[in-house]
Amino acid sequence: MQDTIAKKDVLKGGEFIIKSSKTEDTFIPEEFNEEQLMIRDMVSDFLHNEILPNAEKIEHQEDNISVTLLEKMAELGLLGTHMPEEYGGMALDTNTNTLISDVLGPSGAFTVSYAAHIGIGMLPILYFGTEEQKEKYLPRLINGELKAAYCLTEPGSGSDALAAKTRADLTDDGEHYLLNGQKMWISNAGFADIFIVFAQVGGDQFTGFIVERNSEGLSLGAEEKKLGIKGSSTRQVFFENVKVPAENVLGEIGKGHLIAFNALNTGRFKLCALSNGGAKESISTAVRYANERHQFKVPIASFGAIKYKLAEQAIRVFATESALYRVSNLIQEKVQELKSEGASFGEAKLKAAEEYAIECAILKVAGSETLDYVVDETVQVHGGMGYSEEGTAARAYRDARINRIYEGTNEINRLLTVDMLFKRALKGAIDIVGPAWEVQKELSSMPSMDKAEGAYGEEHKALADFKKIVLMTAGAAAKMQMDGKLKLKEEQEILMDVADIMIDILMAESLLLRVEKLSNMHTKIDQEVYDAMLRVFFTDATARIHKSATDALLSFAEGDLLRTFLMGLKRFTKYPMTNVKTARRLIADTLIEANEYCF
Known part of the structure; x- marks a missing residue:
């Protein structure tokens, strides 16, 4: 077994541009085992029985539906599939977690509530929290008692996150930090119980904090009126002399950028998985309509122009999905390697995602742009009906647009891809x-005159x-x-x-x-x-x-x-x-x- 491991040449992050890979070393979705397929079916049942029937409620944020759905997911263990067992998680492998996000892709705006909670809301604590912080918060985030949000963006700092103006000043007794400032575009803000907040300690040391919702001086703006993902809660968060216990500093003072950037690596990867699942559902919507809709006494699916659209949708999704699961398995193998070397669960996850940060940035771009193409052409296949809110095509079109903006704009991710390659x-x-x-x-x-064989x-x-x-x-x-x-x-x-x-x-x-x-x-x-x-x-x-x-x-x-x-x-x-x-x-x-x- 040791010899087999030694001979296997696993690609490092970014090495795909200089090395060839073997088919036998590549994981593809057709290789899921029986247990993974059972989990897929369970998640699919939840999607079709709980999420999709509540699409209208989600869209209008009625009856606290997103919170209810998150709590139901918690009952099934779905908020902790990527978390260690000691905190109540299921510690499932990377490929299975990728599959779960893929299946949940058609959830529309609810994917934002879900991803913000399990990803950028929870991972900073897993990656950088003290043992006391992990024990205090992770079990309650996993069982759905607490909901999480992530506060990075400010009115004056978006892509340039480190230019944040929110301040944190240590009190004279050294027991608290006073937070002052504002954050905007905060997903889950309307119902979150804890916030991962980034602020400048002393005005110039970018640092992460865990801030509880009931803290005096913390207030929220109104729900934002958005182009899409209307079903997700998005509000401004204001801090006015908010007292945060010194023990709630997350990671090291002045090292908040490590938290922000490492959480985003996994966020970008998950965004691709969710986009992939949404794109496949959108193609099905387009195909069914093309088969049902008749013009000139024949289904429009028989027209060459429509066939082009359907085929191109499928090609782009199939290619993106192939890259998604290939990278998923690379991350999984890296996690296993790091664990075998003595890394903790959180350390292994953090370092594996960091290793493949280039691939995560690429997948974010590819996944979001593939989804954009697919939903746009699905609207076009529907014609006038695609522009109507009666069906699902218009909503999917609106919801997809945000993916090219958050988790780092696609322009930023393109620049990062090359920058990270040169730095390595x-x-x-x-x-x-x-x-x-x-x-x-x-x-x-x-x-060379050599012929391909x-x-x-x-x-x-x-x-x-x-x-x-x-x-x-x-x-x-x-x-x-x-x-x-x-x-x-x-x-x-x-x-x-x-x-x-x-x-x-x-x-x-x-x-x-x-x-x-x-x-x-x-x-x-x-x-x-x-x-x-x-x-x-x-x-x-x-x-x-x-x-x-x-x-x-x-x-x-x-x-x-x-x-x-x-x-x-x-x-x-x-x-x-x-x-x-x-x-x-x-x-x-x-x-x-x-x-x-x-x-």
Whole structure:
């Protein structure tokens, strides 16, 4: 067993751009075991019996419905599936917890109440709380007695969270901190019992606190009137000389950024899982309507333009889901490795999420933008009915929009993706200099005439070339910066282009590994359909990557250097032409026959 573990080369965070993965090391959703499927069914029953029938009540925040639902989830143990057993949790593995969020994805605005409570509301205490704080709060958060909220954003500090103005000043007797300031866009604020609050101790030391709702001087603004997620409580929180016991400092004074950023890693990952589940349900809504709606005496599902939309929805979701569960398993394996080395439950979870922070940022972007595409096209498939509040399409469209903004805007997450990669390279955690230099040498040599081999040889070759493109582009930009010819911090457009290439690489490789693995498994869907998804995605990814790399290179290179890079780019984007129309129709016909998302 020890030899097997030693031989397995598990990817480090961000290493996917320089290393290849094996299908046998990749987890796919089709591999869930019987126990995991039983949990899935239990959560699905709760979704369909408790959450969805109360959709209108949730939308209008009637009868304290979100609190009631959270308490019912607590009775089933669903608020502590990711928590240690000693505090009343179930300590389920990462893949199972990902599956739970995936299943709950169609819950609309309630996903916000749920995710804010179990994620950014609870994890800071698990990750950074003292043993006394954990014993005091975690069992009551897990059993539903307490509800949690997370107070980071202020009117003057959103993406620049560390610029917060809320102050915390130690009293003369040293027993309390006095909090003064305000927070805004606080999910769960209307019913939360405890708040994770960030404030500047002495005006300049960014620090976390656990603040109880009944503290004198704590007050709330009115419910915000929002574009979507109307069913989630979102209010401002005001602090006027709020006395917080000194023992309620969370983590170390001046180290609040560690709490904020590490909680967001997991939050971003969970957002992708919830978005994925919501997107699959939205596709089913679109397919059913397309089958029912007749125009010119035939179902609109028979029209090529509609088939394009349904197929493209499915391709994007299937690719995102493939990356989601691949990364989920990487995090799970890292947790197990850290535990075996003596890390505590909370430490292992924290460090594993931190290890894959790049992937979590990518998944947040991919999940939210895939969901956005899906709900938009579902409205379009419905036509005028999609614009009506009578069905679910309009609400899903409105609710989805927030996902590209919170947990760090998608722009911030793109910038972070590249920034974290460069920082890891500088620290020596990832070697991108060596592989980038190999690409440079290849550019000055004759192109290889080697033919792709195997059933998915063309895809493996294209994927290797995609990685060469990002190394060539990012490496050249980094070299320009080292030579003093470029200040990348001032060139966000270039960083966004590099991030987009990285996103496509993670999606493409995860999809390839899943489809390749499925080719050796018995499935209810023809392998030809999965292969069609793969070919369409690679065709489109080739075009996107070519465009992103071209835009980036033209931004900073010129003359012979630019010509060399553009020739290399042409060499590295040779994926074979695909009849994407026929491939998409095959995918759409599979959905139409199943009358739902069926992959």
